[in-house]
Amino acid sequence: MNFPFFIARRYLFSKKSTHAINVISGISVIGVAVATMALVVTLSVFNGFHDLVASFFTDFDPQLKVVPAEGKTVAADDPILAQIKQLPQIDVATESVEDMALAIYKGRQAMVVVKGVEDNFEQLTHISDILLGDGEFGLHAANMDYGILGIRLAEILGTGYTYDEPLHIYAPRREGQFDISNPEDAFEEDELYSPGVLFNVKQSKYDKNYILTSIGFARRIFGQQGMLSSLELRLKPGSNFDGVKTEIKKICGDKYVVKDRFEQQDDTFKIMKIEKLIAYIFLTFILMVACFNIIGSLSMLIIDKKDDVVTLRNLGASDKQIIRIFLFEGRLISAIGAILGISLGLFLCWAQQRFGIVALGSSSGSFIINAYPVSVHPEDIILVFFTVLLVGFLSVWYPVNYFAKRLLNA
Template sequence: MFKPFSLYIGSRYTSLRQRDHFITFISIVSMVGIALGVMVLITVLSVMNGFTKEIRTRILSVTPHIMVTQGQSNIQDWPMAVKHFSTRKEVEAAGPFVEGQGMLTHGREVHGVLVKGIDPATVDAVFPLRSTLITGNVDDLAPGKFGVIIGSYLAKSLGVGVGDSITLVIPEVTVSLVGVTPRLKRLQVVGVFEVGYIYDTTHIFLNLEDSARLLKTGDGVTGIQLKLFDPFKAPQLAHELREEAQHFYNVVDWTVLNSAYFSAVKMEKTMMFFTLIMILAIAVFNLISTLVMVVTDKRGDIAVFRVLGASKKKIMAIFISQGAIIGLIGTLMGVILGILLALNVTDIVSFIERLFKVKFLSEEVYFISFLPSDLQSADVILIATCAMGLSLLATIHPAWRAAKVQPAEALRHDA
């Protein structure tokens, strides 16, 4: 079978059957170094993708896909607005909300909270309260009763449960004969929810009418939230709604509401990629030293090839081929190991946690109690391409040195 001269010689120099075991050993070390670098890159980026996907899923489950407000004013004719938005085919549900800030107190504990008034009939458009309740009932948020549903973290911090009373402090002072006093309201806990995200520590839910009375919004509401069948169509629909409303409404989608977080995650992933590429580049330096030693060891062979008529380009091609073969084998090994590790890293970490009885991820800090992974083919292709590119780049200097070997001097030295 026909084989190109340079590729054939390069593959022979890479062969494990050659007699120089030291050259074989450092070639294997170079392959392993590249393989480990590629494996780590694929695994780390897959874990970062997993974190991003998991957090995005949790954000989309509790964050409005689209929020409609009217600047600093309240929306007065909100029933008609809700009906209008609900007619859009992309909208699964629409619901009004009243929003404001306050402080919850119980005993000596004080926590700042976001007060959210919701209509129990349309609550799923605003927040998945029914599906996240761990105790209590959404229908107990009856108007005039001033019941409240709080997050699990708040309930634990305040030491309260269903049936207990807590005090809500509204950041608005009242001037009377006795002086300046803050507005206080006694609320009864009728439910506790848990979503495993920051909402457990910051949000409380009241009936729409009760919150409007507390926050003095009258018959109006702070805004209207839309839940879509496909959250990723939110930017397009938000643009259409802004055009329809002629900027009468402020329409913001979830990508804008959480843009700071996703921008930070994207930048972190980019910086992590370049950091790990540097580690891969260090592994590729082993390839340079390997090829330099091979060139030194094969000076006699190079001289013979030159005497037999091989050009400088063919001599360079021999060592470029050898470096490419080492890089290719190392990259393929790294891709295979990286894919296997990325697909099983969640189970592996869980096994290590059970075996040594440790917890790597605290849910209170990361909102995720496991190590997620999301393997993306684009990342694998990019990493493999970078590894091969660096490997080929590493072959240029040793191949250039091989091409500069003078046949007469090399043969005289060997003699």
């Protein structure tokens, strides 16, 4: 057995001549455990919000989205896109045209994003799960084009779930000449009708700005006949997602960019990652403060065991081994605190998941969920454990070397 580790373990659990050393050692373990628990719980809450937001986007965003590397649109009959559609792992492929327009309804107006898709968009996403109203999903019927609005956009325009008058859409004319004395001549104008439903993604980006309609309407009003803004894909169940994404990237080369759901919402998830990183750094500083208790405990232990140090030196122990005894003592305190803190943190996360102990608000229905979401990721637990060990080791290394050398040279 490692000699310094054996002595350090005996010192940790044995009774000291001064009872205060045992108390301070216990406080040190508790301090490290509490800081560790805070790290586990906080990171898990950030993971919970991350997964919650991701679940909202899955109802509207495709699994994979192929967009032009340059410009807004490309030809829909591009051989590269045709090759992607023919991949055996592709279950659903939908062409999309998306751009800004002006929507007017009974005198109210709003700048909107008109997203035109093919009829199989319902198979591509979970759009049916987020529809509200008495109607059903539909993009067109006969010579009428339907427009499915986000729920907050419907509030802004005052349409309700079913608007009884056509919704007028205006988009800048891209080609040809127009009469400057007649500003309306510079815009393409068309009408959308209500299918009796709205969508509710529970994300302001979509609910406040988007209108979902047929790709034919979007191509017509934006002057993009034979073009598309993106090719949206859904894979067959059981497909190797990363492998298929890599294969599509090779096919696309530099002409297209392939985005998964997280990359499609890169701005949102990047902010959440930064917030999580800042929380981790902040709590690590708190952990460092908690480790100062370990320094006090070890300093008193070194003084308490000065007679033992003389005995160990007489028995042949080197100065380096004696210093390592107290370093191991600090590491043991950190390790025990880390294990206790992680265990307590995991228990609190389980209790929050099971019982929703900490609520988001006092009134039911005020929020999307009633309690703080929690999701434990194994990589975070490993990160927390090694962070505690590293911070504990670094915080005691210099003080132990300093006090031990002074004792040995006395």
